[in-house]
Amino acid sequence: MTEPRDPDALIRRAGRPNPEFDQHFLVDDRVLDRIPSYAEAFDRSHVLEVGAGTGALTDRLLDVADHVTTVERDPDFAAFVREEFAAEVEAGRLDVLEGDALEVDLPEYTCSISNLPYGVSSEVTFRLLPLGKPAVSMYQREFAERMAAEAGTSEYGRLSVTTQHYANVEVVETVPREAFDPQPRVESAVVRLTPREPEYDVGTETGDSEAVGEQFFLGFVKALFTQRRKNVRNAIRNTAHISGLDDPDAVVAAIDEDVLRKRPGDLDPATFAELATVAADVERETGSEKGGSE
Structure with missing residues (x-):
């Protein structure tokens, strides 16, 4: 395992985040180190990351995965990650997909691990969940708690039912605002999604499939x-x-x-x-x- 890159130094080399792209870069080394560990029970041979940013989490993922595909919408940061990790790209261990994670063609990955852009976290999650692959992702804390909420609680709603239809949901860590640069206005949380078949059948009505x-x-x-x-x-x-x-x-x-x-x-x-x-x-x-x- 190589010495991890300093997330603050990555920002200095890459440039400041673009507010238009809802970019809040995780800079707390301890959180960055822990996130991949929450996927230890999953097959991490080919990890999908949504939102590379400056590559701080990408760096940690390359230490635990055989192959990483990272998706980055911002062309400047996509170019920076390709240059910063040129050796890994050249070795075929890292692919950088420049584009919108809701539109790009995704590879056959084994699990996803991401610090998701909060503005599209719901849409990205529900693009990935039906694929049946496990995930560890960062969300706004309120959103994460609604994903995991139980029936009869104030947080329980459509998001809870829909997420739990596809997977077991665990909030594995809460993350303070100070762990990011720039700081978001709310706390965040890391969620582990383990796919499973629901205990009920919804596939026999209203049609043939x-x-x-x-x-x-x-x-x-x-x-x-x-x-x-x-x-x-x-x-x-x-x-x-x-x-x-x-x-x-x-x-x-x-x-x-x-x-x-x-x-x-x-x-x-x-x-x-x-x-x-x-x-x-x-x-x-x-x-x-x-x-x-x-």
């Missing part, structure tokens, strides 16, 4: 949480234009009364899956009846 069933499930969750202060009965009725239900009253009639009295924030992901299955069944039956009467 699992993807269609999952799409309906996630859309149903999204719809109900727009009415999180309402009970489930009213949330279903009020959001048919979002969930795409043709007959929300028929769906309500098919659900147990004790569930209808609850609020969306009281339902765990498995219960949401049960409701989505009922809704999809009712929609199919209603559609069949309409088709047969024409």
Whole structure:
């Protein structure tokens, strides 16, 4: 293992962050050293990093991975990382993809480890999660706590259900503002995402493929949480234009009364899956009846 590069020196050589790109560079050596360790149980042979910045975390990743692919939107920092790590690039151990992480073609990586740009952390996460690869990522602390929240808590919401549909979520470390340059306005947290199959099935309704069933499930969750202060009965009725239900009253009639009295924030992901299955069944039956009467 080589001596790690000094993150402050990297900033001095690379230049100051660009506020337009939501850049907050991690400069605390202790945190930088710990982040790769949270992925020790994962296959780190090919690590994907989103948001290289000046390469401080990239440097640590190259110490534990056979190969690193890092994505950097800022062309100046992408060029700097290529130059700073020219030996690793030449050896075929590091690829620098210049572009938007939401648009570039991603390689066949084994896990991702990133200090995510906060402005796109949600979009990046939900591009990666369906790929079924483990991840360790830095988020705003409030966002991280909502990802890991349990049903019935104030932090629990659509983000919690959607993230936990794909993976086990652990907040493994909180990180103070002072660990970054420039300092963000909020605290941060490192989250470990371990993919797993959910204990419920959402792939048998509304179409012929699992993807269609999952799409309906996630859309149903999204719809109900727009009415999180309402009970489930009213949330279903009020959001048919979002969930795409043709007959929300028929769906309500098919659900147990004790569930209808609850609020969306009281339902765990498995219960949401049960409701989505009922809704999809009712929609199919209603559609069949309409088709047969024409």
